Amino acid sequence: MTLLATSDLREDDTPMSATPLETSFTGGDDRALKDAYDQYGSFVYSICRRSTDESTAADITQEVFIAAWRNRARYDATRGGLGPWLAGITRNKIIDHFRSVSREDRRIDKVKNTPQPAEPTEQQLEEVTLRMLLVEAMDELPERARNVITMAFFDDLTHVEIAARTGIPLGTVKSDIRRSLDRLRHGLGYIHG
Amino acid sequence: MAEQELREWAELSRSITDDDRIRHTPPPMVWDNIAAALAADADVPSTAEGLTFADPIVDEVVPPEAVIDLSAARERRAPVEERRRRRNLVLAGAASVLVFLVGLSLLTGIGEDPDVTTFVADVNNAELPEPFDGTATAIVAVDEAPMLEIAFTGELPSDEPVELWLIKPDLSDMRSLGIVNPGSDSWSGEWPADLDPAEYSLVDLSIEPADGDPTHSGRSILRGQLTLT
Numbered sequence: 001m002t003l004l005a006t007s008d009l010r011e012d013d014t015p016m017s018a019t020p021l022e023t024s025f026t027g028g029d030d031r032a033l034k035d036a037y038d039q040y041g042s043f044v045y046s047i048c049r050r051s052t053d054e055s056t057a058a059d060i061t062q063e064v065f066i067a068a069w070r071n072r073a074r075y076d077a078t079r080g081g082l083g084p085w086l087a088g089i090t091r092n093k094i095i096d097h098f099r100s101v102s103r104e105d106r107r108i109d110k111v112k113n114t115p116q117p118a119e120p121t122e123q124q125l126e127e128v129t130l131r132m133l134l135v136e137a138m139d140e141l142p143e144r145a146r147n148v149i150t151m152a153f154f155d156d157l158t159h160v161e162i163a164a165r166t167g168i169p170l171g172t173v174k175s176d177i178r179r180s181l182d183r184l185r186h187g188l189g190y191i192h193g
Numbered sequence: 194m195a196e197q198e199l200r201e202w203a204e205l206s207r208s209i210t211d212d213d214r215i216r217h218t219p220p221p222m223v224w225d226n227i228a229a230a231l232a233a234d235a236d237v238p239s240t241a242e243g244l245t246f247a248d249p250i251v252d253e254v255v256p257p258e259a260v261i262d263l264s265a266a267r268e269r270r271a272p273v274e275e276r277r278r279r280r281n282l283v284l285a286g287a288a289s290v291l292v293f294l295v296g297l298s299l300l301t302g303i304g305e306d307p308d309v310t311t312f313v314a315d316v317n318n319a320e321l322p323e324p325f326d327g328t329a330t331a332i333v334a335v336d337e338a339p340m341l342e343i344a345f346t347g348e349l350p351s352d353e354p355v356e357l358w359l360i361k362p363d364l365s366d367m368r369s370l371g372i373v374n375p376g377s378d379s380w381s382g383e384w385p386a387d388l389d390p391a392e393y394s395l396v397d398l399s400i401e402p403a404d405g406d407p408t409h410s411g412r413s414i415l416r417g418q419l420t421l422t
Contacts, residue, residue, distance in 0.1 A: 041224070042219065043216065045218070046217045063387055070231075093387065100385075134205055153207070
């Protein structure tokens, strides 16, 4: 693929600042948990649904938000967004779930011929979580930036080619890409790299 | 570095599947349950304010106490016929499990980070029902991804499965962390994020025969109580 110039990617190492939700969440604002649930509840539940049934996914989602709120002081926005932090808790909860399901319970389920989702490996969980986080992070990009970064990622286009194809000034393409990568780093922090 | 990073981003983005884009809406009762659970501890400060991991266990040697009989907890979980069968199974005498702090340097350096809360257990298993010839040291490092690491001296049994448990001292609950590899000299894994080391403070290894019974066998070979360092 065609790579962008290194100098265009990032001009400094300043971490992306926390969003208002992330700030209010760590501050224990009364509305923050509900806001976080409204924003990420479906995401967390959907991660769970990739490897568990509906009932278990609901239980784990519930546990994730309770644990997150009780341990909100551990969240550090400089290390990544609230989404990846919740995704990390979710991943751990799913692993815990499969560890705690007794061997006998699983045998009984098999005897009953109850269809059970296949137990994912930790690597599979990690990969699914990363991909779903990237979907979230890209969806949160402004439309123009999302289009630009999509052309860079999927079509292997250079800045110049993107500028020519879209009619967006070259400098704007560069800044869109730089800011998008910052947002993606934040959106996948805690989990990625 | 940036080029490599961009390559990784592009590769990851191209690996996205249709399933990765599907979002399910959780049932309404999920939020209801969250709100209800947190309403119960609305006045409880968060971890950073020092309650969850700091208060229940003090930084001192835990006085010797009787080896805990797990049969009561087991009975709460076992079917009636199993309870009948086990009624006469008595685990422990009145001897003590000696718990003391050990230097963190015994293990992996996990405790070197001053920002990480650590719990340590060292074990004297001489009075357990079926002690194995060795000891163990367990460390829980509590940060955003708590880890439990156990180092064994001596060789664990390899002829029967050995299972790792976390148990509340009052026996109101226990959690299996799974089977320890036969003959292993260590175990390492994530501490369950929903468990407080101050509450599930007994680390226990037991022989678990392949009898189809998922509850604790009562055949503990090693046990120690985690203590906040």
